[in-house]
Amino acid sequence: MGSAAIVAGLGACVPLTVVTNHDLAARLDTDDEWIRTRTGIRQRQVVAPGEATGDLAVEAARRALASAGTDTADAVVLATSTPDRLCPATAPHVASRLGLGNVPAFDVAAVCAGFVYALATASGLIAMRAADRVVVIGADTFSTILDPDDRTTGAVFGDGAGAVVLRAGTDDEPGALLGLSLGSDGSRSDLMGIPGGGSRQRSTGLPIKEEETYFGMQGQAVFTQAVRRMSASVQETVARCGWRLADVDRFVLHQANARILVAVARKLDVPVERFVTDIERVGNTVAASVPLALVDGAVSGDLDPGHRVVLASFGGGLAWGSVALVWPRLGTVQAPALTDAAESYQSGAR
Ligand code: COA
Numbered sequence: 077m078g079s080a081a082i083v084a085g086l087g088a089c090v091p092l093t094v095v096t097n098h099d100l101a102a103r104l105d106t107d108d109e110w111i112r113t114r115t116g117i118r119q120r121q122v123v124a125p126g127e128a129t130g131d132l133a134v135e136a137a138r139r140a141l142a143s144a145g146t147d148t149a150d151a152v153v154l155a156t157s158t159p160d161r162l163c164p165a166t167a168p169h170v171a172s173r174l175g176l177g178n179v180p181a182f183d184v185a186a187v188c189a190g191f192v193y194a195l196a197t198a199s200g201l202i203a204m205r206a207a208d209r210v211v212v213i214g215a216d217t218f219s220t221i222l223d224p225d226d227r228t229t230g231a232v233f234g235d236g237a238g239a240v241v242l243r244a245g246t247d248d249e250p251g252a253l254l255g256l257s258l259g260s261d262g263s264r265s266d267l268m269g270i271p272g273g274g275s276r277q278r279s280t281g282l283p284i285k286e287e288e289t290y291f292g293m294q295g296q297a298v299f300t301q302a303v304r305r306m307s308a309s310v311q312e313t314v315a316r317c318g319w320r321l322a323d324v325d326r327f328v329l330h331q332a333n334a335r336i337l338v339a340v341a342r343k344l345d346v347p348v349e350r351f352v353t354d355i356e357r358v359g360n361t362v363a364a365s366v367p368l369a370l371v372d373g374a375v376s377g378d379l380d381p382g383h384r385v386v387l388a389s390f391g392g393g394l395a396w397g398s399v400a401l402v403w404p405r406l407g408t409v410q411a412p413a414l415t416d417a418a419e420s421y422q423s424g425a426r
Pocket of ligand 1: 296
């Protein structure tokens with residue numbers, strides 16, 4: 077068995093409660109047209125009270141394992157910034173609920189870039205022969221950390237989880253993770269985040285104010301950085317694979333704003349039609365964004381076996397990253413919504 081990491085299964089899950097732009101407009105000073113034209117989002121799905129990130133993660137992982145034709149794995153890597161509890165990590169509980177026994181399981185915190193960071197980490201476990209099969213999950217429930225009165229973040233974020241199964245193989249196989257590029261810029265950590273609740277804020281000894289427990293961001297500055305960092309990262313990864321941008325069939329980028337995807341396409345001088353997008357229905361689902369878009373691309377037929385694909389993400393930290401692969405033939409991939417689970421994609425059958 078080789079030491080390359082191969083995508084062998086794919087799954088996702090979004091919660092049942094749909095919040096449309098009209099629902100938001102009924103309680104906040106916003107409207108459907110503003111949200112659609114500024115972000116490309118029509119609706120997002122959010123967890124119900126009592127539902128948590130780990131619940132979505134377990135379901136997405138189950139579906140990814142089923143798509144890989146297995147129910148076992150040697151490790152679980154969970155990218156999330158909204159763990160079930162601040163401490164301990166959520167991944168061990170997810171692994172246990174999946175019935176995986178005492179496998180290594182840990183969280184990766186890189187906000188919206190988390191899934192690409194988790195893929196890189198899991199590839200390292202496979203390269204070190206510490207694991208032959210790893211479940212890599214991106215899951216977040218940002219609806220639980222937003223200020224209910226903030227129309228900007230309320231319009232942008234949704235909840236969800238997506239997962240892939242990586243298995244050991246050789247780098248000439250379809251699905252092998254090829255070039256990778258990761259980066260960060262902590263000097264701009266002020267652009268988004270939650271001020272309170274961590275060790276720094278608590279070290280003042282002052283009680284946390286309610287507004288400091290919510291996630292906030294400087295939208296325009298984040299937008300500019302997202303375009304700049306994802307474009308550069310994609311270029312780096314494509315160069316590391318020995319590909320040209322024109323060779324890439326599909327770009328699966330973090331779904332933060334439809335206008336960011338258009339701006340990146342322009343910057344890279346590639347047709348925007350090559351960008352897979354599901355933001356209209358799910359919004360920005362943070363660490364789940366890239367794997368959810370992968371599922372959407374697989375189910376809709378936008379991603380085909382043999383396609384040269386580049387995944388890229390960007391988020392708080394700041395942190396960003398991208399990875400390339402040739403899209404593999406997978407077992408059945410179910411649509412993410414629990415409500416339309418009948419819809420599915422079987423690459424072998426197409
Ligand atoms: N409805 C109506 N108006 C809104 C609004 C909403 N939901 N949200 C913000 N506005 C208002 C602002 O208050 C501002 O009003 P003002 O001019 O009176 O001050 C105006 O719209 C313009 O705000 P601005 O921030 O310049 O809008 P924008 O075009 O940059 O769009 C975002 C805002 C958040 C949609 C956009 O900046 C964005 O998508 N940024 C990236 C977000 C992101 O990706 N975050 C996650 C990390 S990857």
